[in-house]
Amino acid sequence: EPEVTQTPSHQVTQMGQEVILRCVPISNHLYFYWYRQILGQKVEFLVSFYNNEISEKSEIFDDQFSVERPDGSNFTLKIRSTKLEDSAMYFCASSERGSGTQYFGPGTRLTVL
Amino acid sequence: QKEVEQDPGPLSVPEGAIVSLNCTYSNSAFQYFMWYRQYSRKGPELLMYTYSSGNKEDGRFTAQVDKSSKYISLFIRDSQPSDSATYLCAMDSNAGGTSYGKLTFGQGTILTVHP
Numbered sequence: 664e665p666e667v668t669q670t671p672s673h674q675v676t677q678m679g680q681e682v683i684l685r686c687v688p689i690s691n692h693l694y695f696y697w698y699r700q701i702l703g704q705k706v707e708f709l710v711s712f713y714n715n716e717i718s719e720k721s722e723i724f725d726d727q728f729s730v731e732r733p734d735g736s737n738f739t740l741k742i743r744s745t746k747l748e749d750s751a752m753y754f755c756a757s758s759e760r761g762s763g764t765q766y767f768g769p770g771t772r773l774t775v776l
Numbered sequence: 777q778k779e780v781e782q783d784p785g786p787l788s789v790p791e792g793a794i795v796s797l798n799c800t801y802s803n804s805a806f807q808y809f810m811w812y813r814q815y816s817r818k819g820p821e822l823l824m825y826t827y828s829s830g831n832k833e834d835g836r837f838t839a840q841v842d843k844s845s846k847y848i849s850l851f852i853r854d855s856q857p858s859d860s861a862t863y864l865c866a867m868d869s870n871a872g873g874t875s876y877g878k879l880t881f882g883q884g885t886i887l888t889v890h891p
Contacts, residue, residue, distance in 0.1 A: 667819075694877055706820065706864065706881040719878050754819050758877055764810065765877055767819040 665689045667768035669755050675774045676745055684740045684771045686755030695738045696756040696765060697730065699723070706754065712738065745775045779803050782865055782882030791891050795852040799865035799882045802846065806880075808868040809841050811850045813861045814884065820864055824850065855889045862886050 668687045697709040711718040756765040782799045812820035824839040838851040865882040
């Protein structure tokens with residue numbers, strides 16, 4: 664069964680450093696998303712991406728964040744200058760259509776020291 | 777008022793019990809309703825998906841949506857220890873006939889099914 668994959672599973676970084684989180688969505692899906700979940704809190708929407716551009720982004724997704732689909736299979740989330748409060752699980756998701764079912768990857772746990 | 781409210785539990789039931797999980801919401805634009813299961817430190821796994829009001833059944837799971845009350849439910853019949861997880865409700869709107877899939881999640885309910 665096709666699935667969303669994410670790498671790395673755990674990333675530790677120093678405050679102020681740049682990180683890139685990687686995702687490989689399900690191959691025939693056209694819509695891609697990033698969510699985050701701070702420990703003990705809700706899963707929160709960050710950004711949606713379709714047709715090589717951002718469709719919608721939340722207030723969390725400020726200028727420190729960017730997304731890219733550098734090739735036909737990868738989808739990345741970059742955080743330019745990490746802050747302590749960026750420590751969270753980051754989930755990538757993809758869907759065939761813009762509305763409806765989204766399939767999530769296993770997540771990348773980001774720890775900012 | 778929070779957009780989506782879900783009792784975090786924890787909920788503990790004996791094996792074989794019927795489990796009822798619920799969410800309420802305030803945004804009347806929500807049209808798509810999902811239930812996800814999340815094991816500790818893992819990604820949400822899609823369980824059920826419902827569009828608009830009504831019921832949907834899949835094996836031991838039944839999802840209900842009552843848009844008039846802004847209330848959704850997930851029932852698990854014959855619960856098993858392997859059902860122990862956090863259950864998340866999630867919702868999406870269909871603004872103007874198109875939706876880019878911004879899911880709004882509930883807090884999640886922690887369920888333990890003990891043998």
